[in-house]
Amino acid sequence: MPAATADSVVPELGPSLGRLVVPRRLQQPWVPLDDVREGLASDVIRLAGEARRAAATSGAAAAVSFLASGRWREAWERAVRRAGGRVAGGLDAEIERAGRRVRMPTRAWRRRLLTGPERRAVAVRLALGGQPFAAALAALDGAGEALQATEGAQTDPLRDWQDALRLAARRLEAAWLALEAAALDERQRWAPEIGAIAAWRPSLWPVLIWWLPLAATLLWFGLVLGGYLPAPAWLATRLGF
Numbered sequence: 001m002p003a004a005t006a007d008s009v010v011p012e013l014g015p016s017l018g019r020l021v022v023p024r025r026l027q028q029p030w031v032p033l034d035d036v037r038e039g040l041a042s043d044v045i046r047l048a049g050e051a052r053r054a055a056a057t058s059g060a061a062a063a064v065s066f067l068a069s070g071r072w073r074e075a076w077e078r079a080v081r082r083a084g085g086r087v088a089g090g091l092d093a094e095i096e097r098a099g100r101r102v103r104m105p106t107r108a109w110r111r112r113l114l115t116g117p118e119r120r121a122v123a124v125r126l127a128l129g130g131q132p133f134a135a136a137l138a139a140l141d142g143a144g145e146a147l148q149a150t151e152g153a154q155t156d157p158l159r160d161w162q163d164a165l166r167l168a169a170r171r172l173e174a175a176w177l178a179l180e181a182a183a184l185d186e187r188q189r190w191a192p193e194i195g196a197i198a199a200w201r202p203s204l205w206p207v208l209i210w211w212l213p214l215a216a217t218l219l220w221f222g223l224v225l226g227g228y229l230p231a232p233a234w235l236a237t238r239l240g241f
Contacts, residue, residue: 016169084123129178
């Protein structure tokens, strides 16, 4: 297939990626995720470029492997891991800030930081919106197999594969938007924990245990010196009473 027709084999995916490429939102996410979003979009666009080069040299069927579901899935899972780490790190930072603000002992607020299983659970919840995307990838694989079976010589399998590519890109956009919404949900999920830390106050028992006996001793000593109370023999001898 001549190089000039490679673009007609692999469609431009940018428009189908939509807000994954050009976000339209009223406010920024509470943790910075734009670099993760841009990395995911760049991965897909790079794969499309590799597929076009393969189509230019070896035909339409050769482009299928470069845009197979495994490549898409790797890019998505990498983005989910990065986003999950970013969200978990943001939650840890809020826990630390809340603890330091109320002067909670370092050991106490550190015990409230996210554990390994909690971090993995965050990533799992962020990925839940990717289920329609997974279904689209299954359809993409089916269309790719049909195209390879005809060696790219028939129009209908090629068109079906192109439609499946665009659908996968749209579902990836939806999966990312769901991930951003889930990231906001995580902050709300952990708000009670962070609020409890912010409401923490030091216990008064150490003050009572240590300072009340000392205060009572000082008061008694003052009354003795003032002549209001009799001094014990050992103190009277020392003070010359």
